[in-house]
Amino acid sequence: MIDEELVQLLSPEGERVEHPEYQSTLSGDEIFGLYRDMAIIRRLCNESTSLQRQGQLALWAPIQGQEAAQIGAGRAMAPTDFSFPTYREHGIAWCRGIPPENMLRLFRAVSNGGWDPQKYRHSVPTIVLGNQALHAVGYAMGIQRDGAEEAAITFFGDGASSQGDTLEAFVWAASFNAPIVFFCQNNQWGISTPSSLQSKVPLYRRAEGFGFPGVRVDGNDVLAVYEVTKRALESARVGGGPTLIEAYTYRMGAHTTSDDPTRYRIDAEVEVWKHRDPVERVKALLAREYEIKSSAFDEVGAEADVMALKLREDVLAMSRPDPITMFDNAYATEHPLVEEGRREMIELGISAGSH
Amino acid sequence: MIDEELVQLLSPEGERVEHPEYQSTLSGDEIFGLYRDMAIIRRLCNESTSLQRQGQLALWAPIQGQEAAQIGAGRAMAPTDFSFPTYREHGIAWCRGIPPENMLRLFRAVSNGGWDPQKYRHSVPTIVLGNQALHAVGYAMGIQRDGAEEAAITFFGDGASSQGDTLEAFVWAASFNAPIVFFCQNNQWGISTPSSLQSKVPLYRRAEGFGFPGVRVDGNDVLAVYEVTKRALESARVGGGPTLIEAYTYRMGAHTTSDDPTRYRIDAEVEVWKHRDPVERVKALLAREYEIKSSAFDEVGAEADVMALKLREDVLAMSRPDPITMFDNAYATEHPLVEEGRREMIELGISAGSH
Amino acid sequence: MATTTMTMAKALNEGLRRALEKDKKVLLMGEDIGKLGGVFRITDGLQKDFGEDRVIDAPLAESAIVGTAVGLAIRGYRTVCEMQFDGFVYPAFDQIVSQVAKLRKRSDGAYTMGLVIRLPFQGGIGAIEHHSESPEAYFAQTGGLRVVSCSTPNDAYWMIQQAIEHDDPIIFCEPKSRYWEKGEVDLDQAPHGLFETVVRREGSDVTVIGYGSTLKTILRAADTAATEGVSIEVIDARSISPLDLDPMVRSVEKTGRFVTVHEAPHMASIGSEIVAELTQRCFYSLRAPGIRVSGYHVPYPPTRIEEDYRPTVDRVLDAVDRVMGFEN
Amino acid sequence: MATTTMTMAKALNEGLRRALEKDKKVLLMGEDIGKLGGVFRITDGLQKDFGEDRVIDAPLAESAIVGTAVGLAIRGYRTVCEMQFDGFVYPAFDQIVSQVAKLRKRSDGAYTMGLVIRLPFQGGIGAIEHHSESPEAYFAQTGGLRVVSCSTPNDAYWMIQQAIEHDDPIIFCEPKSRYWEKGEVDLDQAPHGLFETVVRREGSDVTVIGYGSTLKTILRAADTAATEGVSIEVIDARSISPLDLDPMVRSVEKTGRFVTVHEAPHMASIGSEIVAELTQRCFYSLRAPGIRVSGYHVPYPPTRIEEDYRPTVDRVLDAVDRVMGFEN
């Protein structure tokens, strides 16, 4: 895997790697902070998977293996930046300060969103592949018109890189020199579709043909992802235009809890990637270089347990919405068909408790 | 204009240009043939413009300036290849053997197509920008499945290069290594939109990021277009996969007869391109290198006049279709709503002569 | 009352100008809308006066025009997207139905999809294929969207401003064949609310309901019918979704008969909807079932014969005859 | 008669297998349809048996799936495109309405658009957003397309084969919530033509018309109503476009009352169309106006409450009560 093109600052064994262009700027404390984020988000993911198995969630989209990509990118963002995620960006949502239970409202099927996107400057989950890339470019055009030193960042997968919307977003970002970072998590799979079916050449190279730079970063190396994303965002904020970042990583788990990856990929592949685990890697660095004690790691584990317990309680407390709420916020203003529906539902005596 | 990236075999003055990779393989007779095609198609275009001015056509999309791009590409095709045009490929249609009057049926608004696309292996005009690129890739996938040594070629403009469909076609062509040539006539304008708004870097470079080669050819140099297209088609036919050709050219006239280019572009630009006229260029070569007499050129002119006269007669003879034909070929088999419409029209007494 | 005479194209241009003046967050975006002023010149001169940042020439991709307008809306802008022709709105269909229509709901009201999609629609200008489509029913079927249509310069002037000010996303259908027709425009006061149905001509025998380009056809039919002693009440729906049904109900309760007219095919159309609603609401007043005059269920024909595809005065009168003489 | 019991999912799988066996020009294309067998396993095992050239795993782009299927059709192939879910057909909308629907006409019959677009549609499986849409009216509105829907395994088995053999492009709507329900499949003989409406249960008081997932709901409602002395005639439209109206007319002439049921919102819907047509054809037989039971005019809700969005047995019975007790 380690190829010339890949920006890497930390080896799979947790050893520093020199790079001609990028150096890690983070202190030990900051790196520990990233470790904490990753450990917690992994716990969050595990808890969610088990909640799903226990019938408490309709679905879950795990991120095991992608923690470095998401935490590195999420922590590189400034509070004033705005991100446009897919359905899998739990790590980014975490970095944006979104309460974990809010992330699960979509998966408990009690909301089509889950949080206030304006408050957290993190858009609602986008399920239709590619759609959000254009929203991000439009938002970035708004930043330009406001003369603000801010950036937009959008997330998408290797699979979504084939969608017309993603590609049109490249065109527009270049044409308007929009302050935007395209962050592609190439986790090697789009459900059962290998990323080699989406592109015969490394994905990051696609950017150049549209007129802006592409970088491939080791997506399992949180230090590298952080630096690469930070620089791209900074460049965007000061008029440097778009960058495509391909975070080369791996989806260790299933596509979602509905998926059965044994049907399409071999165990050996998963084994190889186990050795590149993003959390273990940074843990090794912290232990060796900063002499972090195992008790400190344990504390994070305990913190994660507390988070998970609260998450579980919050999810279980999330009751079925009152059906009448389906009529709320469909329109900004009164609408006769909405009123008619609301009236019908009331007449039928349907309420939150009726199922 | 003459840059490093541009494949050119003939200078604007009609002098041979050396190229490290491409040489002209054409005899004097063959070059004269290309000249003839270009002269006739230019005449066809002028006649159509005047037919439109005289109210005999609803619209016309001129190709002045793009004759070399189209004749070079059209003559490079094998009879068994299949092409997928836009609304402007009159030169390709000519090379495919489509009678000129058939090309004008669309513009006289008596047909939405105009010819039998299977017979001429030249698809119907596609007006929705980008749609045809996917058809061509699908057709090429059919060629693969048939194990045939054939290729598909699709034409589109610099403007259409921004459409999702065009870009998805790039993805698919690469993924399936489809036998296809993407032929982009970068005529610098998409109605009033300069090509610089569609791409900040030369368009041909977009291909590389998708994993297949791109070539920029002097679109006003018929010898170069011919060789570049021929090689790309040959490569496609034997499993070499897709190529993007950017024919760098200029739309000398209006976008269509409805357009007013004085609103958005300056005369000086048009003047510059006049000196790169594709027809004059090859004429100069023929006169100097092959000592073709002016009488030979005059003969072509006379031939073009005959064609134009016949075209005019044919167009004038093209009467309004019987309205009832709108129900033909909407479906392959009987359809109650179509029958209902047909019946209603008959009952209303509407016929070809009723307007 | 300061009224002045202008074409619908000019009225739209003036309406857009006024919206740009009133609110700095208003942007226009579309293909060729800058120097060229759009292929119909609706935005003529606006880029010159408001700059390239507010009147944005777009690269050629409709999904991107709408998709970026969504992002701009999230940032607080109000973008008026111009689709060059009706037939070119389909590449943006996904963004419209999956995002524009649903984002307010998905964000629990945090997002305001303040955007207008201008659609020169319907036929009648002798264009080539894809330039004469009537896609309004697709959008009317979609919860989360609103669809309106103007039929006069005065409505064009006011409705475009009302649509831009409105907080819901609006598909704004402009009958392109009427762009060059003149009418009085009252520059001081909007004649009606954006979502109001208007009776254009009173009558007592049959109610005929249309919108956009068909209004003129219907009014002509009413003239002809009047000479034959049949009194047609002409209704301009104006708001296609939601429909403002009450004025239609009042009319049909009076006349007992009605006809709907649009250029789109009749299958699952606005005509179907009006018939279904009015049948339910006016069941005992109806002396005949409502009849739909529409385009046919085939691709829009080459335009040398489009006048036999589009509802003509003859076809409207024929339908009026049929509801007048209805026997099962 | 060789009948065997299987789920609708299996019946579709077997139907596709038979089509692949019968005609070498038949291809399947879609996201994850190969090794995975599709997210619903409809194509399970087919790539293994027919190869990657005939059962094609697609890169993730719906416009490209349909657009390349058009090119394959031009080359003489018949491609069955799988849309992974209803909500993901919209990126392909442009190719469907501008090309698939219009190319036969544009080519004066030279092109046969022999392609089928499989659409797992309607809700009821507790999925997240965009996985429960009912887009059938969009396609029904479009001249040049046909739209059908199966409601039983036997229909699924036969209709998919009939659709593939048919020379017009067909939107094939599969009620995903019924994929796992079993039924008898007759492997020897098709029960009906592809475009035929079928009476699923005879009755005398009210006609209730649905398709896809709603059939089961309607049949249940009929059971309940029967215990209350109301006799419901249940009709499965099967062909959504064109509608096979004659059996509906015969039924309504008998019952004098009807209700339509689908999950899509009622505005400009198949329900509107059926009401408009039946009102016209059965005007004097109607003892009450036809009523539509449908989804609401809002984005599909989070699925914890989807059962209050989708027509329930209660809502169908309520509508039956209303037409039974109709007074204006």
Ligand SMILES: Cc1ncc(C[n+]2csc(CCOP(=O)(O)OP(=O)(O)O)c2C)c(N)n1
């Ligand atoms: C337009 C569209 N088509 C299909 C789907 C169904 N779908 C959901 S996720 C997915 C795979 C996406 O792969 P990728 O972009 O690599 O993201 P990942 O899931 O790996 O994070 C597919 C096909 C969808 N959501 N949207």
Ligand SMILES: Cc1ncc(C[n+]2csc(CCOP(=O)(O)OP(=O)(O)O)c2C)c(N)n1
């Ligand atoms: C999807 C779509 N959007 C808009 C149009 C309207 N339109 C017709 S031609 C054209 C410009 C196309 O430019 P280009 O691709 O460079 O081709 P050229 O006309 O220069 O040959 C536009 C915008 C269209 N035909 N299709």
Ligand SMILES: [Mg+2]
């Ligand atoms: Mg992926």
Ligand SMILES: [Mg+2]
């Ligand atoms: Mg061009």
